[in-house]
Amino acid sequence: MTRLVRAQIFRIAAAAAMTVGVAGCATTPTAQIDATPVGGARLYAFQSPSAEASAVIVMTRDSGTFGGGCRILVSLDGVKAASLASGETAKFFVPSGERILKAEKDGSGVCWPDPGNFNERETVISKGQTKQFRVAFDLNGRPDIQRSSP
Structure with missing residues (x-):
């Protein structure tokens, strides 16, 4: 086998390995209906509806291997609300x-x-309204929140 052929085979193998590696780290959005509710011990606040607290924020963590061994702590207005697993x-x-x-x-x-490794998002919510958000790690390993559809 010539040096040129070996180099081409190596490039193809390296590209295939990188593709598999990146795909293996991907996360998949999880529909709320398919997600597992967080256990009560990891729900810290905002669990009781009231006349004042009638808007609903739903946060659903992606499924997948990237960041799967880590839980993401979500806070609302500076108050720790829950710790979400994959x-x-x-x-x-x-x-x-x-x-x-x-x-x-x-x-x-x-x-x-990692105190400096977080993301914050602003949302405005109306009385009686429900908003859904997707929680995941981005490709840089930073926890993130994105608006999602029901």
Whole structure:
């Protein structure tokens, strides 16, 4: 086999390995109906509806291997709300108005706390309205929150 043929085979094999590696790390959005509810011990706040807290925020964590060993801590307006594992969902009852959503590593499992590694999103929600969000790790390993459809 010539050096040129070996080099071409190597390039093809390397490209195939990279493709498989990236695809293996991908996460998949999880529909709320298919997600597992977060266990009560990892739900920290916003669990009771009231006349004031009649808007609903639903956060559903992606499924997949990328970041699967780490839980994501979600906070609403600076208050720790829940710790989501891969494929889990949680519902929060909040007052209407502007809300700040935050996602960060919670330091459990194979993850370590990383205080500067978080994302925040702003949303405005009306009384009686429900908004859904997707929670995942981006390809840089940073927890993220994105608006999603029901």
